[in-house]
Amino acid sequence: MLNRVILIGRLTHDPELRYTGSGVAVSNFSLAVDRPFVNQQGERETDFIRIVTWRKLAEICASNLGKGRLVAVEGRIQVRSYESKEGERRQATEVVADNVRFLDWPKDKQSSKSPTEDFSLGGGDLDLGDEDLPF
Numbered sequence: 001m002l003n004r005v006i007l008i009g010r011l012t013h014d015p016e017l018r019y020t021g022s023g024v025a026v027s028n029f030s031l032a033v034d035r036p037f038v039n040q041q042g043e044r045e046t047d048f049i050r051i052v053t054w055r056k057l058a059e060i061c062a063s064n065l066g067k068g069r070l071v072a073v074e075g076r077i078q079v080r081s082y083e084s085k086e087g088e089r090r091q092a093t094e095v096v097a098d099n100v101r102f103l104d105w106p107k108d109k110q111s112s113k114s115p116t117e118d119f120s121l122g123g124g125d126l127d128l129g130d131e132d133l134p135f
Helices: 055-064
Strands: 005-011 017-020 024-039 044-054 070-083 087-104 119-120
Touching: 005 044, 017 055, 024 055, 044 055, 044 070, 055 087
Parallel strands: 044 087
Antiparallel strands: 005 024, 005 070, 017 024, 024 044, 070 087, 087 119
């Protein structure tokens, strides 16, 4: 079985950083990714894909990325179910990233990081319990 995805796109908003009850960092952001073809009207459509990062990678993304930044994300697709505030059962599809590569310079250009700085979890699976999940 294989579940790998690689995306290149721009952040639609600044990453949101939170910590689980047990102190594990998790950040969320969305990428705008253009489709490689045009529709019948000659316009290129865009998909907005939710990205989740964990632990140190979450903190790095939250402190170094912002709306409009161009990044490459590598990870796996995850589909999860949850109950809404109204009590309805819902599903969410997102990419759990284990590698984020910054592809452009920050707008303020005061960062000394390379535009292709690569941040990853260093391989291996995450051992997360239910108490570590933010939902």
